[in-house]
Amino acid sequence: MVRYGFYQLHRALFEEVEVRLLRDFCLKLYSLSAQNSKAGFLKAFNERAENPLNMANLEGVLKWFWGSPFPGYFQALYRDEPALMIDFLTVRHHAPSSQASHVSWHADANFGGNKGPIMVCWVPLDPVGRTAPGLDFCLPLRKVDEDVLNRGWAEVIRGGENSTIGDADLDRLYGIGNHTTETHVLNVGDCYVFDRYTVHRTQRLQKTTTDRYAVEFRITSKRVPPRLDQSYQQMILSIRDHARNSIDILTGAQLYDGA
Ligand SMILES: O=C(O)CCC(=O)C(=O)O
Numbered sequence: 601m602v603r604y605g606f607y608q609l610h611r612a613l614f615e616e617v618e619v620r621l622l623r624d625f626c627l628k629l630y631s632l633s634a635q636n637s638k639a640g641f642l643k644a645f646n647e648r649a650e651n652p653l654n655m656a657n658l659e660g661v662l663k664w665f666w667g668s669p670f671p672g673y674f675q676a677l678y679r680d681e682p683a684l685m686i687d688f689l690t691v692r693h694h695a696p697s698s699q700a701s702h703v704s705w706h707a708d709a710n711f712g713g714n715k716g717p718i719m720v721c722w723v724p725l726d727p728v729g730r731t732a733p734g735l736d737f738c739l740p741l742r743k744v745d746e747d748v749l750n751r752g753w754a755e756v757i758r759g760g761e762n763s764t765i766g767d768a769d770l771d772r773l774y775g776i777g778n779h780t781t782e783t784h785v786l787n788v789g790d791c792y793v794f795d796r797y798t799v800h801r802t803q804r805l806q807k808t809t810t811d812r813y814a815v816e817f818r819i820t821s822k823r824v825p826p827r828l829d830q831s832y833q834q835m836i837l838s839i840r841d842h843a844r845n846s847i848d849i850l851t852g853a854q855l856y857d858g859a
Pocket residue numbers: 692702703708733734800801802803814816
């Protein structure tokens with residue numbers, strides 16, 4: 601997997617019905633969420649006993665995910681068995697002409713931690729790049745100093761979930777003049793796949809006039825899931841069990857080794 605780049609997939613969603621399933625999922629999560637720009641699957645998952653209907657709807661998305669191309673990409677790029685991080689399965693909405701929900705430069709290692717692989721699948725459900733924001737990527741132009749970068753990221757990650765980085769940090773991590781910004785127009789059905797160290801932000805557009813929903817699937821290793829801190833004792837993963845041909849959910853103690 602490239603640590604600082606991204607893959608752009610065209611027509612990864614082939615059917616209108618797949619887009620509709622994911623859009624319903626977004627709206628469902630928003631209806632359960634107090635926040636208006638970002639909503640997570642975890643809350644719905646934790647409240648499934650109180651509202652089994654939520655889960656019926658959301659399980660459809662898990663089933664879809666395991667039949668999608670994403671688990672196969674993870675296998676190919678990381679040479680490892682995929683597990684979907686339920687805790688970090690989120691949807692995001694940017695309303696026209698609002699900047700409030702925009703996210704500045706960061707890498708998803710910020711909240712995913714720096715142990716164990718994480719592959720991010722960023723799936724927009726509206727066209728992005730012209731009237732609604734896609735993603736800007738920050739890419740190194742030449743070889744980077746891995747030591748500087750690793751030290752830099754360790755520091756950023758300590759800053760926690762909401763710490764984003766500024767242009768000065770980009771210079772510090774990659775070297776002055778050693779990075780560039782890349783942005784693409786995506787149609788519905790296209791998406792990005794990238795590593796947790798790939799630096800990105802919400803695309804800066806002068807003006808946004810259309811809604812944009814996106815789903816973020818984050819995949820880790822079933823064998824070596826990230827060991828986060830104590831607060832993540834309950835980390836929940838969805839895995840595909842080939843032997844039983846079922847989709848299982850692992851929680852808690854199996855994943856946290858106290859290290
Ligand atoms: O969808 C966006 O605009 C950026 C979201 C993002 O990068 C994140 O949630 O990690």
